[in-house]
Amino acid sequence: MAESYRRSQWSNSLFILPYLSVFVVLLVFPLFWGAWLSLHKVDLFGPGRFVGLGNYVRVLADPVFLQALRNSIIFVLISVPALVVLGLFLALALNKTTRTTSFLRGLFFSSSVLSVTIVTLIWRFVFIPGDGLLAVVSEQFGLQPVNFLSTSGWSLFSVGVATVWWCVGLPMMLFLAALQQIPNDLYEAAALDNASPWRVLTRVTLPSIARTIMLVTIIQIVMQFQLFGQAQIMTNGGPNGTSRPLVMYIYEVGFVRWDVGKAAAASEFLFLIILVAATAQYVISSRNSEASE
């Protein structure tokens, strides 16, 4: 009886059939269809002729694309270290469970459940010149506030501030989970050696969660590379495209200018970048069972 349950049977695959059909129709097929589109001249009225790598050449020759790629990389370089360091700091500070720390954990994670529209609204009300919280506060101190959202250099930074505020909960939670896994005897041994708190941190705590730090960093790179809503709503990519990220470029080319083939080619580049990061994540996380740490 138990044997028939285990035996490989076609009828058993009926259970995965519903999901598998959705998966194939809405994910696998579009993936290949997108690749096909990227090789064709396509516009609003439907697919046209085969152009080979023409779209890719057009994308790479487009200064707007190169600027957007550069912006996305800069954005990852400013937001990811901030998220990792801040998340790690909060996890260390709130590791011991008391009523206060549980409340603070909940608070720092709470912004993550808000939608991007709310987050950007909140931060626009902080950054807008004249009426924003920053403007009002700096007036009290007699300072002249920068026009954060429309000054090049500051606009992408402001988007980064809003993003860190929005996303810091996840790294904190992942680090907290990792800190709980550190065996107690490591700390006891360190205490016997009279190690200073700094030494305990650098010799015991950080090495023990090294893998999690790597993992969190890669997860955040993948997430922040997909920046879109914050930039689109807060700055609309401006000024002069200095805060337009890669995904916003795809959106504008594909759904505003309806140059579908070119947008498909640009999204293949994004896919490639994410795929490399995701592979790294997979390799690191599948190594965890072997490494005894």
Place this chain on the structure above:
Amino acid sequence: MSKDQSTYRPDALTGNRTLLAIAIALSIVMMAPVAWLVGLSIKDNKELMLGTESVFELPYTLVNYVNILYSSQAFGWFFNSLVVAIGQTAGVLILASLAGYAFARLEFPFRKTIFVIVLFGLAVPEQAVIIARHQMFNWFGLHNSYIGLMLPGMSSAFGVFLMTQFFKAIPKEIDEAALLDNASPMRIFWKVLLPLTLPAQATLGIFTFLHAWNDYWWPLISATRKEMFTLTIGIASSQTNFAQSEGLGFLSAQAVFASLPVLIVYVIFQRHIVTAVSGGAVK
């Protein structure tokens, strides 16, 4: 996260008073923008036009919240969000439970291969398929429809992955007992195992609901008619021309109104959400 995990650690750094003080200071910085938003929402729009410093002074009013009641648009968007989020959540729970059970317990041809392919799906960013998806939905006339807004979220491999883990965690002895009674796989799934996964269903359900409620990218592209906007898109659209039209106070009240459902869900189900999010990330 269970309570017994909160063991005392003789690590001088964690639980350090100074670190905690800095964290408390950070939490105040964190909350300041929210307090500002709430402050704006309880001020009269005309008063705010003269200068937003008035947030720090009396009088306060609930008139902006009352105005939401008269704005049929916001309620329509709220309803759309509710329909889409509930529909998508139901779809994900059904598909993911069936598939998770099969991957965890049953043998069928190509099981391993299919599972690896589905896992690979986790690495596909939405943006990579969005152009093609948009065209496909165009062919079938699914844009500006509830079903069109719900469907893409159901293809996510995350739910399947999570449910497979949950089903694997149930001791095998439980289905062996049912097998002695000659129960069919469907019967074991429905009568024996599914009831045991209720906490898992809650975790995945809440996570999917929040995700659908907050989704910005797909509804922005698919729902182009104003009456089909979800709340997330609707608020974004009234935000773009916020200086001229609606007034800071009203917009703030709308934002508070839109975030209340998710914040209430979060406060009640915090544990489930944290499990889903951290479980999903370390896949």
